[in-house]
Amino acid sequence: MDLIEVASMRVATSRADLALAPGEAVLGGGTWLFSEPQPEVRGLVDLAGLDWEPVTDLPGGRLSIAATCTLAQLRDAAPLFGAAASVVEHCVDALLGSWKIHRIATVGGNICLALPAGPMTSLASGLGATAVVWTPDGGERRIPVAEFVTGVRATLLEPGEVLRTIEFPATPAWVSHRRASLAPLGRSAVLLLARHDDAGFTLTVTASTPSPRVLAFPSLPEVGDLSAAIGTIVDWYDDAHGAPDWRRAMTLRLAEELRAEAAS
Ligand SMILES: Cc1cc2nc3c(=O)[nH]c(=O)nc-3n(C[C@H](O)[C@H](O)[C@H](O)COP(=O)(O)OP(=O)(O)OC[C@H]3O[C@@H](n4cnc5c(N)ncnc54)[C@H](O)[C@@H]3O)c2cc1C
Incomplete structure (x- = not known):
């Protein structure tokens, strides 16, 4: 246009x-x-x-993904994410655009746009990544992506700030995801990422809520503890891609699938 x-x-x-x-x-x-x-x-x-390097290895198994990295470039780099490689691919595919869109759309643009169904927000918040933001005075600030996106089309970006990169920690031992939409090729209505390692079990709820919700447990939770934590979420997202009660029900169901998968 x-x-x-x-x-x-x-x-x-x-x-x-x-x-x-x-x-x-x-x-x-x-x-x-x-x-x-x-x-x-x-x-x-x-x-x-600016010609930023799309993907850079950092010490300790961490990865820096430039804001300008395209979804196609991220998909190519998926093997670098180890146990999370297939989750990276699924999150790229969750943006149901053609290969032409994937070759142009950027990871940073997706996060800064801050749509609930932003799959790069899901991926980055679900893997515990940090947004590195360049401030107009020449400095930078670092914000967990799960906090950077605060609502529908809302972020913590101040005027004049630019998202420079997204830093991913070393991939945890186990990561998995679940996604639901009303139609086979529909926009994500629920996108959950779970990770499980020595630090505990973390479920990140996206797409069914206006912004990411991170539910952390010191160890694998029991069924009731997980559903009780999800029960604390009150603002289920409502748009043409899913009613709030359906998104809540699917979140509960898919979260339990992830818990059971982690336990097996
Ligand atoms: C067919 C199709 C399907 C789509 N499906 C989805 C979907 O499922 N989920 C979804 O979330 N979106 C979807 N989109 C919308 C959009 O294409 C994606 O969100 C895409 O990732 C945006 O990235 P971009 O680089 O093109 O952003 P741009 O259009 O360039 O920018 C988006 C916004 O972010 C700002 N911005 C971009 N980069 C930065 C930066 N580094 N720092 C600060 N601000 C920045 C821009 O100023 C603008 O406000 C879809 C689009 C199409 C055409």
Whole structure:
């Protein structure tokens, strides 16, 4: 779609270029920005020119995924995630776009857009990743992705801030996921990630809630403890992709499947 209010377009090649003028927005892949009118946006600053390395190994088995890493590049890097490789692939596939969309849409754009069905938010929050944010004064701040996304189309990004990278901790010994949607090729209505290791059992609920909900247990919980923890969630998401009571019921059912899988 033509963005008729946009009067300027810059390609950032250095951090200094990320000083945003009033009305300027950063451009990741543009798969959302160009999909609907953007009456507030007067200029675009393309992050592609920064040429950030999409995937970088960090000490201790950690991985840094640049905000500009495309979904296709992330899928190619899935083996680096070890036990979480198939979960990475499933989360990429959960964005039901064509290969053309996957080759352009970025991990950072998906998280910053902050849709409940944002599969990169699901993946990053479910694996305990940290958002590294560049601030306009030249500094940076680090926020767990599960806290970075605060609601529907809402994040902790302040004006002028840019998501630089997402740092993933070493993959836990066991990770699995469950996903549900109303139609076989429908948008995610529930997307759960569970991880289990020496640190305990963590269930991250996404898509059925406006923002990620992390339920952590010191060890594998009993059925009742897990359902009681899910019962503390009160704001089930409601849109055309699923009614709140159905999302709650599916979350309970799929969470129990994950608990049983971890126990087996
Ligand atoms: C067929 C199709 C299916 C889709 N399905 C889904 C889906 O299931 N779930 C879903 O969540 N989305 C979906 N989308 C929407 C969108 O394509 C994705 O969310 C995509 O990942 C957005 O990434 P992008 O790089 O294209 O973001 P852009 O469109 O470039 O940007 C999105 C927003 O994030 C901001 N932004 C981008 N990068 C940064 C950064 N590094 N720092 C700060 N702000 C930034 C932009 O300013 C903009 O406000 C779909 C789109 C299509 C076309």
